[in-house]
Amino acid sequence: LPTQQEQQQILLVEEFARWTCVLPIAVKNFLRPEQRKRWSAQQRLAKKRFEIGKLLSDADADQVLNEDPNVYGPILVLNR
Numbered sequence: 001l002p003t004q005q006e007q008q009q010i011l012l013v014e015e016f017a018r019w020t021c022v023l024p025i026a027v028k029n030f031l032r033p034e035q036r037k038r039w040s041a042q043q044r045l046a047k048k049r050f051e052i053g054k055l056l057s058d059a060d061a062d063q064v065l066n067e068d069p070n071v072y073g074p075i076l077v078l079n080r
Helices: 004-031 041-052 058-064 073-079
Strands: none
Touching (some): 004 073
């Protein structure tokens, strides 16, 4: 069995890997146009959330996908 320190290291590596995997998705979402023909805002958000999948919790995904113009998903990911 891994020690407590080893378990913490494993969790840290897993978290780092998840956020690293989310970075290209966050960049792609940042570069996407604000609107798409025949797509509602809800459809766009659902598509973006689907792309992140289970890499992030709902709360973390909501922060990355935040549509606030003052919050940039890629910068948020890099800060994690």
